[in-house]
Amino acid sequence: MKDIDKKGFETRAIHAGQEPDPSTGAVMTPLYTSSTYKQSSPGVHQGFDYSRSGNPTRKAFEECMTSLEEGRAGFGFSSGVAAISACVELLQPGDHVIAMDDLYGGTVRLFNEIKIKSQGITVTYVDMTDLKNLDAALTPNTKMIFVETPTNPLLKIVDLEKISEFAVANNILSICDNTFASSYVQKPLSLGIDIVLHSATKYLGGHSDLIAGVLVIGKNDEELIARMANIHNSLGPITSSFDSYLILRSLKTLPIRMERHNQSAFAIAKELENNNKISKVIYPGLENHPQHEIAKKQMNGFGGIISIEVAGGSRIL
Ligand SMILES: *Cc1c(COP(=O)(O)O)cnc(C)c1O
Numbered sequence: 001m002k003d004i005d006k007k008g009f010e011t012r013a014i015h016a017g018q019e020p021d022p023s024t025g026a027v028m029t030p031l032y033t034s035s036t037y038k039q040s041s042p043g044v045h046q047g048f049d050y051s052r053s054g055n056p057t058r059k060a061f062e063e064c065m066t067s068l069e070e071g072r073a074g075f076g077f078s079s080g081v082a083a084i085s086a087c088v089e090l091l092q093p094g095d096h097v098i099a100m101d102d103l104y105g106g107t108v109r110l111f112n113e114i115k116i117k118s119q120g121i122t123v124t125y126v127d128m129t130d131l132k133n134l135d136a137a138l139t140p141n142t143k144m145i146f147v148e149t150p151t152n153p154l155l156k157i158v159d160l161e162k163i164s165e166f167a168v169a170n171n172i173l174s175i176c177d178n179t180f181a182s183s184y185v186q187k188p189l190s191l192g193i194d195i196v197l198h199s200a201t202k203y204l205g206g207h208s209d210l211i212a213g214v215l216v217i218g219k220n221d222e223e224l225i226a227r228m229a230n231i232h233n234s235l236g237p238i239t240s241s242f243d244s245y246l247i248l249r250s251l252k253t254l255p256i257r258m259e260r261h262n263q264s265a266f267a268i269a270k271e272l273e274n275n276n277k278i279s280k281v282i283y284p285g286l287e288n289h290p291q292h293e294i295a296k297k298q299m300n301g302f303g304g305i306i307s308i309e310v311a312g313g314s315r316i317l
Pocket residue numbers: 079080081082104106107148152177179180198199200201202211212213
């Protein structure tokens with residue numbers, strides 16, 4: 001464990017993966033746009049040879065995220081769906097995935113329209129708020145369980161500790177899309193999940209000015225880390241150095257932004273409950289949320305997203 005990893009989340013959000021630049025002393029990680037790096041003789045270099053394989057600005061972003069998620073190795077992607085796609089590349093034709101039934105629409109499209117056809121995998125969508133459904137979906141070919149909590153858009157919550165117990169018992173890889181919670185609000189790896197991923201486009205980026213993704217591997221599994229490094233480098237969907245630089249800036253304020261999101265969303269959800277134009281308010285922080293107790297156990301605050309149903313339903317004019 002590095003010294004920085006013993007510090008609090010706020011300190012790691014500012015400093016993890018970032019050292020003053022050795023050539024100038026610049027305290028902020030410079031934006032390295034170089035594609036290629038000088039080699040003193042073939043194969044002899046300072047850790048970087050080509051920026052798809054490794055870039056100093058992206059490396060700082062990846063190390064910062066690895067520290068925030070309390071994992072072993074991080075990989076920066078060009079988008080959230082690129083990170084999800086890279087996880088699915090770990091599978092072989094014939095493998096089966098158990099996925100949550102209320103996933104982000106782009107994830108369902110990636111599975112149904114692309115991966116099922118191009119990779120020959122099968123996917124079963126399951127309501128994981130009832131864990132009995134997991135046993136029913138299990139097949140001898142099940143190799144991956146893919147969850148998102150809270151889900152986009154219905155804010156369903158699944159018990160990550162129970163999901164990881166199920167995955168370990170059945171020797172399958174567990175993946176959690178942590179986008180809607182953020183690394184500040186939820187730590188899936190500490191609850192036993194194997195890989196956590198984000199659309200960094202959302203809370204991590206935080207300013208609506210970039211598209212990126214990231215995944216962090218929790219297990220000290222050199223083979224899994226090496227396979228992911230190979231997928232990342234071979235497919236090439238990397239975070240650009242400019243976006244890596246922007247996210248490093250954004251991560252410094254992640255804790256205070258999430259605290260404010262937690263407070264504001266909670267106050268707005270309470271207010272909407274008393275509004276007679278709104279028939280239903282869905283927010284994990286409300287006591288009437290079906291998985292409120294699980295949210296209290298595994299989240300640090302309840303995040304910034306609220307879903308509502310408007311009284312009278314939708315009206316198409
Ligand atoms: C936005 C989103 C994604 C996809 O991320 P992109 O950066 O848009 O590719 C994946 N999962 C969740 C939960 C999201 O909200």
